[in-house]
Amino acid sequence: MSHSVTLRSLDPRVERLGIPQEQPAFEGVPEGTHLQTFEVFHQAKSGARHIHVGSIHAPNAELAMVFAKEQYARRSECVNLWVVKSSEIITFSPEDADLFATTREKTYRDASGYKVMQKILAWKQRLQQKDTDQPSSSS
Amino acid sequence: MEHRAALDDLLFRMADDALIYGHRNSEWTGLAPILEEDIAFSSIAQDKLGHALALYTMLGQLGHPDPDTLAFTRQERQFRCCHLVELPTQDYAVALMRHALFDYAERNRYRLLEQSSFAPLAALAQKVRGEIKYHTFHASTWLRLLGREGTDESCARMQAALEMLFPYALGIFEPSRYEDELRASGIFAGEEELRRRWLDEIIPLLEEAGYRVPPLDSVQPCYGGRSGYHTEHLQPLLDEMTAVFRIDPSAEW
Numbered sequence: 001m002s003h004s005v006t007l008r009s010l011d012p013r014v015e016r017l018g019i020p021q022e023q024p025a026f027e028g029v030p031e032g033t034h035l036q037t038f039e040v041f042h043q044a045k046s047g048a049r050h051i052h053v054g055s056i057h058a059p060n061a062e063l064a065m066v067f068a069k070e071q072y073a074r075r076s077e078c079v080n081l082w083v084v085k086s087s088e089i090i091t092f093s094p095e096d097a098d099l100f101a102t103t104r105e106k107t108y109r110d111a112s113g114y115k116v117m118q119k120i121l122a123w124k125q126r127l128q129q130k131d132t133d134q135p136s137s138s139s
Numbered sequence: 140m141e142h143r144a145a146l147d148d149l150l151f152r153m154a155d156d157a158l159i160y161g162h163r164n165s166e167w168t169g170l171a172p173i174l175e176e177d178i179a180f181s182s183i184a185q186d187k188l189g190h191a192l193a194l195y196t197m198l199g200q201l202g203h204p205d206p207d208t209l210a211f212t213r214q215e216r217q218f219r220c221c222h223l224v225e226l227p228t229q230d231y232a233v234a235l236m237r238h239a240l241f242d243y244a245e246r247n248r249y250r251l252l253e254q255s256s257f258a259p260l261a262a263l264a265q266k267v268r269g270e271i272k273y274h275t276f277h278a279s280t281w282l283r284l285l286g287r288e289g290t291d292e293s294c295a296r297m298q299a300a301l302e303m304l305f306p307y308a309l310g311i312f313e314p315s316r317y318e319d320e321l322r323a324s325g326i327f328a329g330e331e332e333l334r335r336r337w338l339d340e341i342i343p344l345l346e347e348a349g350y351r352v353p354p355l356d357s358v359q360p361c362y363g364g365r366s367g368y369h370t371e372h373l374q375p376l377l378d379e380m381t382a383v384f385r386i387d388p389s390a391e392w
Contacts, residue, residue, distance in 0.1 A: 012379065013166045017229050035173070056175055060288075062280045067175035069273070070182050 038064040039089065040072050041082040050082050061085075142324050145317035146201065146257060148219070149327055152315075152365055153248070154194035155220035158210055159373070160241060161187030162380050163224060164234065172231055179277060183238075186270045193267075197259050207392075211384040215374050221364040223307035225373045232285070232293070236300035239278035240308035240341065246271045247336040256325035279344060287349030298350055305353050309360035312337070 009015060035057040041050035053072045058064035064083040073081060092099065140146075164184035171177035195206035203209060223241060228234040249271055252264035285293040312334035321327040338355075345352050363369070 011169075013170060016166070016227060017170065057173065058175060059284060060280075063176075063284065066179055066273075066277050066280060070179040071175065074182060 035059050036064075037086040038068070038083040039086050040068040041084070042072050042076075042078060043080040044077050046079050050080070055086060056083075140201065142320060142326060143201065145320045145324070146326060147198070148315050148317050149321060150194050150198050150201075151219040152221075154191050154198065154209070155218045156224050156311075157187045157191035157194065159218070159220045159376065160224035161185070161191060162376065163226075163228065164238070166228075167231070167234060180234075183274050183277065186274065190267060193263050197263070200259070207384070211381045212388065215369055215377055216367040218367065218369065218373065219365055220369075220373075221307070221311045221313065222361045222370050223304065223310055225364070225370050225376065226304075226307065227372055230296065230300065232296035233300040233304065235278065235281045235285070236297055236304055238274075239282050239344075240304055241311070242271065242274045242278050243341045243344070244308070244311045244333065244337045246275050247340065248333055251328045251333060251336070254325075255327060260326070279348075282344065282348040294349060301345065301350050302353055306358050307361045309334070309358060310362055310364060313360070313362040313365040315365065
């Protein structure tokens with residue numbers, strides 16, 4: 001069922017546009033006419049890595065660059081941007097999150113797992129001990 | 140100061156163009172077709188007000204009143220903007236086509252001014268180079284997207300906008316009585332040279348984007364703005380733009 005909507009505005013700019021007061025009901029965006037989504041990566045300084053800052057909608061890659069500049073480079077320091085079509089990003093499916101779960105004890109893979117760490121700590125402790133044992137030269 | 144009248148003429152043209160064009164484009168804030176574009180177009184409008192401010196400030200240094208007084212208290216007849224920037228836009232196609240026609244002229248004007256013998260103008264031209272490069276990038280991207288790459292409707296609306304606006308665009312280059320003086324003093328290469336450079340750039344751009352450029356000999360340029368004769372649209376714009384200022388001209392902002 002479609003019914004008409006009345007548009008009225010106190011904004012002189014809207015009045016200038018001469019939009020007819022009676023508007024047909026909004027039927028939604030036709031299939032296939034949605035804008036594409038692009039992911040934006042921002043580079044603050046030359047040589048720095050590009051950091052993902054968000055996404056934008058744009059009709060094509062060039063306008064994606066224009067819009068990305070406005071959204072993400074207008075107020076902060078920026079020397080370059082990447083825009084990448086969101087659909088072109090290769091990613092794991094959310095259901096595969098369990099791939100990343102650590103199921104077994106694997107501390108031996110972490111630096112903290114190495115025995116050498118204990119040796120270093122012991123050495124540091126000894127050094128500290130020596131400092132407190134030695135009388136201060138000024139006294 | 141030497142060449143004072145010639146400089147005044149040039150600076151008021153440029154400042155008034157930037158102010159009125161910036162104001163007109165700001166009318167799309169909140170109304171542009173998509174959110175991202177709304178922000179982009181508003182940001183460009185804001186840049187233009189920045190250019191106007193820089194130019195009015197320069198006029199202030201030449202002995203004119205402060206920028207607010209110049210922008211908000213002059214009579215319609217004292218404005219030196221071209222008719223192109225005064226036109227209200229009810230169709231975003233018109234706003235975008237004007238954006239392309241005007242900003243390619245701005246780009247070439249500022250390029251010429253980078254060599255100006257008037258140092259403050261040369262410095263400003265270098266400062267705004269990046270902004271104007273972005274403005275023309277925005278304009279040319281839309282031109283292509285809505286032209287050959289667009290739909291029959293987008294192409295037809297942009298073409299109609301081009302035909303309506305082209306005589307006004309040629310009015311940007313209304314000759315000044317100071318042309319020879321500006322050229323000889325090295326301040327500015329002049330409107331005729333600017334027009335030539337603009338045509339060299341805009342015609343291929345429009346044709347490649349899929350539009351038919353009206354033959355030049357069939358077009359009567361809309362002159363008058365540079366000597367203070369304006370379209371019926373400028374006065375209502377000034378009334379609206381200055382409404383808040385006029386409530387209390389002595390208010391500190």
